[in-house]
Amino acid sequence: MLGQLILSGIATGSLYALTAIAVVLVFRNTRTINLAQGDFAMVGAFLGIYFLKQLGFSYYTTVLLVVASTTLLGVAVEWLIMRPIAKSDWLTLFTATIGVFYILTGVMGWIWGRDTKAFPVNFDPTPIDLGGALISMGHLYNIGWALAIGVVLYWFFNHTKQGIAMRAVTDDPEIAHLMGIPVKFIVMLTWGVAGFIAGFVGILIAPIIYVSPEMMDEVLVKAYVAAVFGGLYSIRGAVIGALMIGVAENLAGGYLDSSLKTSTAFIMIVVLLAFRPQGLIGVQKRREI
Amino acid sequence: MRTMMKTVMVIAATAVSMLGGTAIAATDSPGITDKNILICSYQPMTGKVSSYFRMGKGADAWFKYINDNGGINGRKVTYRMVDDKYEPARTKSAVKRFIERDECFAIVSPLGSAPTSAVIDYIVSKKVPLIGAGTGAAKNLTIESPWVFPLYPSYFTEGAQLVRFAKEVFGASKVAVLYQNDPSGKTHMAGIKSVLEKNGVSITAAEGYEPKEVDVSSQVIKMKQSGAEAVICSCAPEPAAKFYTERAKLGWKVPVVNVFFGKSPKVAELAGNDAVEGIYFSTIFRDFDSPAAPIQQAKSILKKYYPEETPDAIHLWGFAGAQVFTEAIKRMGDGPITRERLVKTLEGIDNWTGSVVPSITIGEGNAPEHFIIKDMSFVLFKGGKFVDFSPPWMK
Numbered sequence: 185m186l187g188q189l190i191l192s193g194i195a196t197g198s199l200y201a202l203t204a205i206a207v208v209l210v211f212r213n214t215r216t217i218n219l220a221q222g223d224f225a226m227v228g229a230f231l232g233i234y235f236l237k238q239l240g241f242s243y244y245t246t247v248l249l250v251v252a253s254t255t256l257l258g259v260a261v262e263w264l265i266m267r268p269i270a271k272s273d274w275l276t277l278f279t280a281t282i283g284v285f286y287i288l289t290g291v292m293g294w295i296w297g298r299d300t301k302a303f304p305v306n307f308d309p310t311p312i313d314l315g316g317a318l319i320s321m322g323h324l325y326n327i328g329w330a331l332a333i334g335v336v337l338y339w340f341f342n343h344t345k346q347g348i349a350m351r352a353v354t355d356d357p358e359i360a361h362l363m364g365i366p367v368k369f370i371v372m373l374t375w376g377v378a379g380f381i382a383g384f385v386g387i388l389i390a391p392i393i394y395v396s397p398e399m400m401d402e403v404l405v406k407a408y409v410a411a412v413f414g415g416l417y418s419i420r421g422a423v424i425g426a427l428m429i430g431v432a433e434n435l436a437g438g439y440l441d442s443s444l445k446t447s448t449a450f451i452m453i454v455v456l457l458a459f460r461p462q463g464l465i466g467v468q469k470r471r472e473i
Numbered sequence: 474m475r476t477m478m479k480t481v482m483v484i485a486a487t488a489v490s491m492l493g494g495t496a497i498a499a500t501d502s503p504g505i506t507d508k509n510i511l512i513c514s515y516q517p518m519t520g521k522v523s524s525y526f527r528m529g530k531g532a533d534a535w536f537k538y539i540n541d542n543g544g545i546n547g548r549k550v551t552y553r554m555v556d557d558k559y560e561p562a563r564t565k566s567a568v569k570r571f572i573e574r575d576e577c578f579a580i581v582s583p584l585g586s587a588p589t590s591a592v593i594d595y596i597v598s599k600k601v602p603l604i605g606a607g608t609g610a611a612k613n614l615t616i617e618s619p620w621v622f623p624l625y626p627s628y629f630t631e632g633a634q635l636v637r638f639a640k641e642v643f644g645a646s647k648v649a650v651l652y653q654n655d656p657s658g659k660t661h662m663a664g665i666k667s668v669l670e671k672n673g674v675s676i677t678a679a680e681g682y683e684p685k686e687v688d689v690s691s692q693v694i695k696m697k698q699s700g701a702e703a704v705i706c707s708c709a710p711e712p713a714a715k716f717y718t719e720r721a722k723l724g725w726k727v728p729v730v731n732v733f734f735g736k737s738p739k740v741a742e743l744a745g746n747d748a749v750e751g752i753y754f755s756t757i758f759r760d761f762d763s764p765a766a767p768i769q770q771a772k773s774i775l776k777k778y779y780p781e782e783t784p785d786a787i788h789l790w791g792f793a794g795a796q797v798f799t800e801a802i803k804r805m806g807d808g809p810i811t812r813e814r815l816v817k818t819l820e821g822i823d824n825w826t827g828s829v830v831p832s833i834t835i836g837e838g839n840a841p842e843h844f845i846i847k848d849m850s851f852v853l854f855k856g857g858k859f860v861d862f863s864p865p866w867m868k
Contacts, residue, residue, distance in 0.1 A: 185694060185698045188694050192688070192694065199687065298526075299524055300524055300711050302742045311722045311723065311724065320722045393687055394714070396523070398519075398520060398521055401685070406687070435691075437691030437692060438691045438695050442680045442682065442691070442692050445691060446685075
């Protein structure tokens, strides 16, 4: 039972991890807590259904198109909504993302209805046996993709000019600007990468939690908690936080009481912040006055 | 003299108008005009449980059909639905508006245990009829008020019947229960616990889930580990689909019976036919495949007014309340349409077979005597569809 609870918890945690990464990316480069991050993925899931079912595209073409669309969505949100208010305080930026959240939820519901929909790609239901614990193909795909995207992001941040520039903007946007880094472009790129990740999340998570305008609400809350848990500035911390939350929820549900399952993440964050306000891996960053 | 005459005439006119006014007040209740009947309903039109909005669509389709065919005794029905997202706080403000601002004559076919529990005391205190609410929570069914006409048997009764089902159909003496952590699930649990001893059944694991929960894997693992010989699932369609997917993943062949509000084609659509194959569901209505005329009529009405909908039992919940209401207004004829008369007329319905429910007899008294449907029936998901199933005691 312990092995199964842990493995299922890792599988659930991997659902939170990618969204947590995107939350961290946007926050550390733009000081914005992006409440619409989950909805980018939701848009991706609906587009996935449309490409697969209505237009009859193959799975991989669909993945490509969805990721391209959500990347553009991220860029568009930055360009049209966030850039004009970029110099505002964090509360204004946060409120703007609430607006984007409601607009996307409303528009998707208006176009495709609010009923929960099945995602037309179902993974092989035969479970995979990993040392006595079972995991479904869908969850295994999810963990695989999360790892692959993690590797791509690692490479991007450490070995590409744009990635290194992004890190420079994270560390100090003013100095980055003085050094000739196009900060505006980097911020737009950040939102694009957030959209890029969301596209994958939408496609991967849809067969598991099904598709509706509200599908990502709970995932986003958990991903946000995971991001804070990891320190809000650390991608590695966010991933570890997400996996820990997934596992802890399952262990609490399995060994204590199922009614404690949903509150586990919040208990963890309160306890952690009491002892380590900078999060699990985070370091104390500059504070705004 | 002329002044005196004038005064007398004014007094006479005032008296006549007052008498007239009184007469009008005694004639019809709020919400009724010569040409219209205003009735209202709260529905989860959006949100996590929006699949239950089918109930509102079923009732709305019926009233649209009635209006397109001349209304009821010359009056058209305005069926006003408001989205409460299945959030009791929203239901409260919606119902307050219905009664105090809109002056709705009655509340017909609304949905939800938690939403109804939040407003039922207020509704009965205002003496507004509440007809066919989609709720099985004990409070809403046992309230000592003549204004409430519950739609279907209580979740308590259903829970008790499911234990008997597990014992007699599955031969199980150890059961696990997966239930929604809200009034509906807790009432099912209470019903289940009430008959355990009588049936010689014990609970090995009782696992709750939150409606918004991302997955139910830990609950399913725990139930499997508990050595249960059968599972009773008090699950709505989306969580039920997650449970059946997880059960299939773990290769757990345990027999399952699901409560009626999870009986929806949505479950198989989301989880896939293979994962749902062999699951039993309790139910209230005949399936849409039934050749019964009222069911076929409901199917064609739904197709006409909501062509995008796949016919589902939940649509029929809405039809049932709407049809009973229509029948009562029809029976009231040209007389005054008052809330008191509506209650009396509903209580006079005896062995009526004109609706999607095979036969309706409504008793006199309070809510517990007013059930529109009294017994559960059962179906089995087999070969991609629901087929009728009769447990031993119904044969």
